[in-house]
Amino acid sequence: MLYAIQLQIRVIATLVLRETRMTFGTSHIGYLWAIFQPMVSISFLVVLFYLIGRKSPYGTSLALFFSTAVLTLELYNKMSVSLMRAFTSNKSLLTYPMIKETDTLFARAVLIGLTFVIINTVYYGGLWSVGLAQLPVHPEWLCLAFALTLALGFGIGTLNAIIYQRAQTWQHIEKLFARPLFFLSGVFYIPSKLPPEATAVLKWNPILHLVELTREAFFAGYESDILNIWYPLSLALTLSAIGLLWERISRKRRV
Amino acid sequence: MIELDSVSKRYSVSGVNKTILDDVSFVFESGRNIAVMGHNGAGKSTIMRMVAGIELPSVGQIRRDEKVSWPMGFASGFNGTMTGVENVRFVARIYGESSDRVLADVQEFAELGASLDLPIATYSSGMKARLAFGLSLAINFNSYLIDEITAVGDRRFKKKSEARLKDKLRDSRVIMISHSEKTIRDYCDCGVLIHGAKLYYYDAIDGLIRDYRTFC
Numbered sequence: 001m002l003y004a005i006q007l008q009i010r011v012i013a014t015l016v017l018r019e020t021r022m023t024f025g026t027s028h029i030g031y032l033w034a035i036f037q038p039m040v041s042i043s044f045l046v047v048l049f050y051l052i053g054r055k056s057p058y059g060t061s062l063a064l065f066f067s068t069a070v071l072t073l074e075l076y077n078k079m080s081v082s083l084m085r086a087f088t089s090n091k092s093l094l095t096y097p098m099i100k101e102t103d104t105l106f107a108r109a110v111l112i113g114l115t116f117v118i119i120n121t122v123y124y125g126g127l128w129s130v131g132l133a134q135l136p137v138h139p140e141w142l143c144l145a146f147a148l149t150l151a152l153g154f155g156i157g158t159l160n161a162i163i164y165q166r167a168q169t170w171q172h173i174e175k176l177f178a179r180p181l182f183f184l185s186g187v188f189y190i191p192s193k194l195p196p197e198a199t200a201v202l203k204w205n206p207i208l209h210l211v212e213l214t215r216e217a218f219f220a221g222y223e224s225d226i227l228n229i230w231y232p233l234s235l236a237l238t239l240s241a242i243g244l245l246w247e248r249i250s251r252k253r254r255v
Numbered sequence: 256m257i258e259l260d261s262v263s264k265r266y267s268v269s270g271v272n273k274t275i276l277d278d279v280s281f282v283f284e285s286g287r288n289i290a291v292m293g294h295n296g297a298g299k300s301t302i303m304r305m306v307a308g309i310e311l312p313s314v315g316q317i318r319r320d321e322k323v324s325w326p327m328g329f330a331s332g333f334n335g336t337m338t339g340v341e342n343v344r345f346v347a348r349i350y351g352e353s354s355d356r357v358l359a360d361v362q363e364f365a366e367l368g369a370s371l372d373l374p375i376a377t378y379s380s381g382m383k384a385r386l387a388f389g390l391s392l393a394i395n396f397n398s399y400l401i402d403e404i405t406a407v408g409d410r411r412f413k414k415k416s417e418a419r420l421k422d423k424l425r426d427s428r429v430i431m432i433s434h435s436e437k438t439i440r441d442y443c444d445c446g447v448l449i450h451g452a453k454l455y456y457y458d459a460i461d462g463l464i465r466d467y468r469t470f471c
Binding site: 097 | 307308309311312313314319323325329331332333334336337341345346348349350351
């Protein structure tokens, strides 16, 4: 039992190293690029709102308000999309019997999680150091929101990987669902201030709950009418369980 | 010991069904050098890949309590965009061996020189085979799986790899597919015959070869 756990840790740690090399190449530029990417959308929104003379929907900092949503969305998107190809691009690894397909999922998830811990630290820390953000009033909620986003991305990503392995057109269909998330996740508005007809629909989007949780973590007095932590939590756990179970059951039927 | 427990393997490719193994239970005892024989298309390579753990059986379980190699010289586990060194270190790490020691062994054996620092995609198939062969010798497997290939490279290199494999087999055993009776007699002390999706075991090579000649 102990040996099995050691083996599992060794395999995943080795795969994480390999994934790092595959994702970012040999240079450090690759890693920097990953950190810069979310800045493009955040800066774009800040400049746009500044030009049309709008104030931040909440608090004084446009950059912080957008960051709470954009960084959450980026983490979710990155997880769900890069896990989609975890099986198909790692087929050669099945030569080694101790590596199971699910290990490639876990390795990618660990790498993306670690990358986003750095990205979040750089962004929130950077904004704080230039006076554009305050420290979160509930840092533990920030961690919870991060963990839930990771878990939700993992659940959807696992299902994506299984479906994509069977039908590659899934990558296009998945985009149809993922594209509108930018508008449905409260990036540039406060969901609670929308008319009830709108929130009745929007609250089905689990990412929106996670964005709201991130904002409650940062802003004292930000109170969301729609936030229900149990919704993204149960969805993340259910989808991950279904994904891993489905993979396990169908493992023998794949060639 | 490698144990096949009620193993069946079926393929279904575009409507054509094929049964390779039908409810086979068999133990490849530790330390015995085992030949695997059968006619073309009987499923020898598939069984080898299942024993290696590359493929899963359709039904049943395969248990191993020893370190089993991938079929020797088989280079499909490499990643083309990573360099030879990176691939070697990766494989050494997942098998829990010192990556420096394994790399030094491979460098010495495969004679790839500076090419080891290039992505594998730039290698010729001969270079890949030499790297894969050297890597499986560098990792201390208990069982070496051989699918026809006992040596790779040109004449001189073939001699060297054969000698190195023989050397290795003093501590490890071999499970080997071959159509050559001479090679089988050279390496193995018992064997199995695959016939009609079943495995038949022979405690001595003579009986195996007699039945192989009769049925295949």
